[in-house]
Amino acid sequence: MAEAIIDRDVEEAIAAALKPKPAPAGFAAIGRERTTPINMPPRFLDRCRQAYLAVPFGEQGGRQSRVLGITSAVHGEGKTSIATGIAVAMAADTGEPTLLVEGDLASNVGFDEVFGLNRGPGLCAWLEGSNRLRLVQAAPLENAFVLPAGDPGPDPTRLIYRLTNSDLIDKFKSSFPNIVIDLPPMLNIAYSSLASRLAERILVIARYGHTLTDDLEKVMFLLGRERVAGVVLNGYEPKTPSWLRRIL
Amino acid sequence: MFKYLEVVFRHWVRFALLCLALPLVAGAAALYLFQGKDGSAQLWVDNPSYIGVIQTASGWNQYLTPAQNTVDSLDQLILTDTFYQRLGKALIDSGTVKDWSESNLVLGDARATLTAAASGSHLVTIKVECRQAAVCLQVLTTTIAVHRDWLIETEKQQSEVALKFYTSQLQLAKQHQQAAIDTFNAYVSSHPYPANVIRPPDPEFDRLQSDVRQAQTQVNDLQDKLQGIQFSNDAAAEIDQTALRVIDPPTTSGGRFTQATKKTAAAIAGAAAVPGLAYFVFLGWIDRTTRNPKEIEGRVGVRVVALIGNLAAKSG
Numbered sequence: 001m002a003e004a005i006i007d008r009d010v011e012e013a014i015a016a017a018l019k020p021k022p023a024p025a026g027f028a029a030i031g032r033e034r035t036t037p038i039n040m041p042p043r044f045l046d047r048c049r050q051a052y053l054a055v056p057f058g059e060q061g062g063r064q065s066r067v068l069g070i071t072s073a074v075h076g077e078g079k080t081s082i083a084t085g086i087a088v089a090m091a092a093d094t095g096e097p098t099l100l101v102e103g104d105l106a107s108n109v110g111f112d113e114v115f116g117l118n119r120g121p122g123l124c125a126w127l128e129g130s131n132r133l134r135l136v137q138a139a140p141l142e143n144a145f146v147l148p149a150g151d152p153g154p155d156p157t158r159l160i161y162r163l164t165n166s167d168l169i170d171k172f173k174s175s176f177p178n179i180v181i182d183l184p185p186m187l188n189i190a191y192s193s194l195a196s197r198l199a200e201r202i203l204v205i206a207r208y209g210h211t212l213t214d215d216l217e218k219v220m221f222l223l224g225r226e227r228v229a230g231v232v233l234n235g236y237e238p239k240t241p242s243w244l245r246r247i248l
Numbered sequence: 249m250f251k252y253l254e255v256v257f258r259h260w261v262r263f264a265l266l267c268l269a270l271p272l273v274a275g276a277a278a279l280y281l282f283q284g285k286d287g288s289a290q291l292w293v294d295n296p297s298y299i300g301v302i303q304t305a306s307g308w309n310q311y312l313t314p315a316q317n318t319v320d321s322l323d324q325l326i327l328t329d330t331f332y333q334r335l336g337k338a339l340i341d342s343g344t345v346k347d348w349s350e351s352n353l354v355l356g357d358a359r360a361t362l363t364a365a366a367s368g369s370h371l372v373t374i375k376v377e378c379r380q381a382a383v384c385l386q387v388l389t390t391t392i393a394v395h396r397d398w399l400i401e402t403e404k405q406q407s408e409v410a411l412k413f414y415t416s417q418l419q420l421a422k423q424h425q426q427a428a429i430d431t432f433n434a435y436v437s438s439h440p441y442p443a444n445v446i447r448p449p450d451p452e453f454d455r456l457q458s459d460v461r462q463a464q465t466q467v468n469d470l471q472d473k474l475q476g477i478q479f480s481n482d483a484a485a486e487i488d489q490t491a492l493r494v495i496d497p498p499t500t501s502g503g504r505f506t507q508a509t510k511k512t513a514a515a516i517a518g519a520a521a522v523p524g525l526a527y528f529v530f531l532g533w534i535d536r537t538t539r540n541p542k543e544i545e546g547r548v549g550v551r552v553v554a555l556i557g558n559l560a561a562k563s564g
Contacts, residue, residue, distance in 0.1 A: 047554050047556040051554035213538050213543070232553060233552055233554070235558050237558050240250065
């Protein structure tokens, strides 16, 4: 009975996001919740595009299913920015509904802040059963949506456990061919390995001159190399002239 | 390699200061502080035939000018260990250097920089680079003296050999002369003739008389030669003094970047660069962060699929 209610809630949330009801005649239209317009440099988006296009996604039900997790070794390596960039690039390129899920419940900078959302309930509240699922349109794109985490409360591990045990991502898959999950960093968050199970393929973000190579090796060990589609080197600003790098 | 280069370019100001500017300053300071001296002396060489006596060291080439001949003998002399032994001893004896270790340093410089060159048909210029003016002067003075001694010694040795040879030749010639005189006298005794009467033509008498004259001439020639050689032997030193004159005594000019100065400056500049280089090697060695995509791929076994410049916000 509870599962049926949950399923219906998810379907309603998706429907509300993808097919908003037109306002009745004589009433002002109630707009969908939108983020502040996402404005990313074209070059950055192009690099994000390069990253997701290098990921070998599997097929499901005759069409490509893209559930991509973005993680890193520790916080502060540009994981959320790149996850957003990849989601925006995917939505723009495919024209298909794209969902960006905030899976990093311990982030210093949550989606509320990143996307200029009102502080409100999110994925955590839904997992607690205290609120409805909240999908927010990622303006200015019509087909991109974000699922903010909201306040994780004192026990985020329990919530992630619930999330991995639920079939929420599978349900999203039917409506969102592109799902990007902003996963927690692997080395300093206890539930990161658990959260990483949500994604089929994972991109690991390393920050140039910041991430230790040893840490990156540990991340690979925790995730398993077969699940990692590649490494994205963020903040890549080598000072060595390019001609010299080519020689080397 | 990439990460070490990256360290250099990332900290290029420090690199420029530590590994370029500091060694340059140190090298320049060394050039200034260890400026060497250029010493030179000029000799005037006369052709030995000018003074009428063939007085030359062995190896004198008549097709070369006197200056060229002298340069040739000097060049060979300064290649010998004996010369440097004498030079070292002279440096210590004169108090120019304190001990053999210092002397060896000077000799090393001299071996590398001591040169002789012909500046015309009779003028020879000897040059040397030293760390101190006194050393330059001593090296040049000793070189000239040793060369002269060597010439005198060689000439005396040759004279003595010639003396022995001509003395024995003279003895033989005198014996031959005596024999000719005896034979002539015997013939005259056996064929007496009044003194106031003209002797009729006698071929035998004429032949014996001619033998005596020839023997006498030979003896005279050998005696002349022997006297000449004796004179040369006795006056070898004076002749060389005249044939090989120091026209410009050894002098020095300071403030030059000699070979030794340049070597010292290069060594000091190199030494000054070592700490800076060590610092950068250390920086590169301790840098364990991800910088090189190829290194990442090699270490973690996963492809680097994108390189994103400094465009993304640092959130997340």
